[in-house]
Amino acid sequence: MxxxxxxxxxxxxxxxxxxxxxxxxxxxxxxxxxxxxxxxxxxxxxxxxxxxxxxxxxxxxxxxxxxxxxxxxxxxxxxxxxxxxxxxxxxxxxxxxxxxxxxxxxxxxxxxxxxxxxxxxxxxxxxxxxxxxxxxxxxxxxxADRVAVMYAGRIVSLTSADEFFTRPRHPYAAGLLDALPSRRFTAIPGHPPELTLLPDGCAFRPRCDRATAACERIPELNEVACHHPLEHHAVR
Ligand code: SF4
Incomplete structure (x- = not known):
């Protein structure tokens, strides 16, 4: 429906x-x-x-x-x-x-x-x-059994809870976990964009240290919506 x-x-x-x-x-x-x-x-x-x-x-x-x-x-x-x-x-x-x-x-x-x-x-x-x-x-x-992470109004990561909490592949998902006091306690630089003033392409681009020219296109969601997902991001 x-x-x-x-x-x-x-x-x-x-x-x-x-x-x-x-x-x-x-x-x-x-x-x-x-x-x-x-x-x-x-x-x-x-x-x-x-x-x-x-x-x-x-x-x-x-x-x-x-x-x-x-x-x-x-x-x-x-x-x-x-x-x-x-x-x-x-x-x-x-x-x-x-x-x-x-x-x-x-x-x-x-x-x-x-x-x-x-x-x-x-x-x-x-x-x-x-x-x-x-x-x-x-x-x-x-x-949680599954975790969806939203950024600027879009789902950017949709994975099992185990994968999200132990091996996040989207840079924003990894940044969220790194910001926890029980983990690295390191903030993601910058601020979320105004929803009425989204940058072209990936909305996380201005804050992402992995951004390239490819990120000027909006990535499709295939478990993660990212042109350069992380492979093994240790967060524990
Ligand atoms: S698509 Fe590019 S800018 Fe967006 S999260 Fe992935 S690497 Fe970073």
Whole structure:
């Protein structure tokens, strides 16, 4: 299905919540502050055409690691981890096959990042795909099977997580890993371009020490989009 061109009623009836569930950034602030988690979950299930009784809500709570009584709390009474689980329950309410988790670890301390990542990993164990959007490479390393790296609005590397974290071949992917404090702690020189002022050819060219005249053409993505990919870039 072409989601970009799909009519609004198709998106509303077939896609949102049913095929694709969303775990938003900052779940606690995404929840309606004056309604309990139970009321919000019941409403979501009703809207998806699955009106739920107390037993259904209790089962959904247990599935995401909450006690049924936790559903009677208001958002301000939830810990960060509990709010994350409520967000997971809302995303799972329509039993979608894809969960999009948008920067779910922003602003969380490290223990809560670990918890959030193991929750997401558990969802994949139920035969569901999770698309995690993140700047947190340590978090991605915990859960990812495949990693897509974007630069200036384009995917420039699409490889297995193992290859990305141990043998990155795109210069930008290698630079991201080298910038981690736990690795070389060396920044990539320069700044990302304005998306309205992209250079001709490869957008990473002004920052890339491997650039040649060939890079004035946009490289095609074939696992990596690069005219001169790295062969063996040791990053550990
Ligand atoms: S295509 Fe050229 S400029 Fe772009 S990342 Fe590869 S080597 Fe660098």
């Amino acid at each position: 072409d989601l970009v061109g799909a009519p609004e009623d198709v998106l509303a009836r077939r896609v949102r919540g049913r095929m694709i569930g969303l775990v938003p950034q900052s779940p606690a602030t995404h929840l309606t502050p004056v309604r309990t988690a139970r009321a919000q979950l019941a409403e979501t299930l009703r809207e998806l055409g699955n009106p739920a009784g107390p037993d259904d809500l209790a089962a959904l709570a247990r599935r995401v690691g909450l006690r049924p009584a936790d559903l009677d709390l208001y958002p301000h009474q939830l810990s960060g981890g509990m709010a994350q689980r409520v967000a997971n329950a809302l995303a799972l309410a329509g039993d979608p096959w894809l969960i999009i988790a948008d920067e779910p670890t922003t602003g969380l301390d490290r223990p809560l990042v670990e918890t959030t990542m193991s929750e997401l990993r558990r969802l994949t164990g139920e035969g569901r795909a999770v698309l995690l959007i993140t700047h947190d490479l340590r978090a991605a390393e915990q859960v």
